[in-house]
Amino acid sequence: MINELELRKQLLKMGNEKIAYFGVPGSYSHEAMLNIFGEEADAIYRESFEEVFKVLVEGKVKYGVLPIENSSTGGITDVMDLLKKYDCYVVGEKCIAINHCLMGIDGAKLEDIEEVYSHTQGLLQCKEFLEQHKQWKLFDYYNTAKSAEYVKSSNSIHKAAIGGKAAAKLYGLNIIKQPINSNKENYTRFIIISKELMSFENSDKISIILNLPHVSGSLYNVIKVIYENNLNMMMIESRPIMGMPWEYSFYIDFEGNLKEERVKKAIDIIKEKSADFRLVGNYKKDM
Structure with a gap:
């Protein structure tokens, strides 16, 4: 696993920098940022992925922290699309274990629940548990911590939220059942983004985004x-290109350091084969 202290030293070498993270206090992104x-940390939060990118490019913060991939549900494509839209870079990553809880107000029991609130990812990652309670109405809410806050404010034994222990503690909810995620080895990978491209001596992972010519074999040639x-x-993830039906861009992660000759050679050739190419980052992987 990546050494958090070493990563922190590398990223904060200029002093106490301001950070933005997705979600609210008690969310998994908040936990990742603290880790x-x-x-x-001098941190602010924003309740949408794009708002984190906006405060970063506006110069209000030095770094942003967002989820990019879950081991159960795959890539978080909204964040990938925003990496392409905004001129910023991935400078680090952190994987944290995600253990979801079903939480409600004091006195709420499993048989009382009628409505469940969580972020899309929270609902998807607990699909098997939720399918055992098909009578519940599921609501895709802002994020896991905001869902906990809403359930607390509703003061109803018929409402529950899916989120982490930190959210339950912060918003004064009781844990009704845990863990409820389908995959007990459930992890989310969070990225640290910056306006500057940074590469350290121990950087061993590269992220790129590219558009390929709409011809036979174009993706094969890159691979x-x-x-x-x-x-x-x-990792490889395809994303539709807006305004160009049936054409795609590709988000690709592969191992390497930009100082290696084989990496330089590969990137130069991939650039030549791409209709559009962007280096997204070279950073230390966290497995």
Whole structure:
């Protein structure tokens, strides 16, 4: 696992920098931010992914923290799309275990529940548990912590939220059942974004976004370059290109450091084969 103290030293080498994270206090993004930057972090929160990007590009914060991938449900494509939209870079990542709880106000029992609130990811990651209670109405809410806050304010034994222990504690809710996520090895990978491209001596992961010509074999030719240069591809996700039906951009992660000759060679060739190319980051992976 990546050493949080070392990452923090690298990212905060200029002093106490301001950070923005997605969600609210008690959310998993808040937990990830604290794991990376510590309790002393000068942090603000925003309740949408795009707002985190906006305050970053406006210069109001030095770093942003957002989820990018879950081990159960895959890539968080909204964040990938925003990485393409905004001129910023991934400078680090942190994986944290996600153990969801069903929580309600004092006195609420499983048989009382009629409505359940959580972020889309929270609902998806607890699909098997929720399918055992098909009578419940499910509501896609802002985020897990905001869902806990809403259930607390409703003061109804018929409403419950899905989220983490930190949210239950912060908003004074009782845990009715835990853990309820379908995959007991459930992790979310969070990225740290910056307006500056940073690469450290121990950086070993590269992220790129590219558009490919709409011709036969274009994706194969890129994957072949990665293979021929002995680079391990860790993730690939296709995204539709707005205004260009049936054409796609690709978000790709592979191992390597920008100082390596084989990496430089691979990137140069991939650029030549791409209709559009952007280096998103070179950073230390966290597994």
